[in-house]
Amino acid sequence: MSSSIYGTTQGQTVVFNQVDRNLGGGYNNTTGVFTAPVAGAYTFTLTFCMSYGSSYARSGALSIMNNNVQSIRVWQEMDNNGYQDTAPGTTVLSLNKGDQVRVQADTARMFIDGSKISTFSGFLLSLS
DSSP: OOSOEESOOTTOEEOOOOOSOOTTSOEETTTTEEEOSSOEEEEEEEEEEEEOOTTSOSEEEEEEEETTEEEEEEEEEOOTTOSEEEEEEEEEEEEOTTOEEEEEEOSTTOEEOTTTTSEEEEEEEEEO
16 A cells, blocks of 8 residues: 555445556456455455554554455554554455455544555465
């Protein structure tokens, strides 16, 4: 992600706008949705950096969604001295061709730091 998100809305798809590699063309950096080009086992990793400010949440969560069903939830909570922190999460999903995976904001008013600090990646482990 090269641009920060200044205040999420609950249920919002988080778009990782900068793509370094997109072998198979499954990720759409306009919509934030990965569509499985082939059936198989995929690994997805999410790391996000959350910043705190007077108008932003001190804690929050992002989820990796598989066809709009939560796969994992990554939670971030800063103590009173915290200004910025990161949280990682990884999941393995068995996908059919055409299944969709996306990152969803579960919390409103999160400041998610871009600048290539927050990342979302996935790769095919094996074909079904």
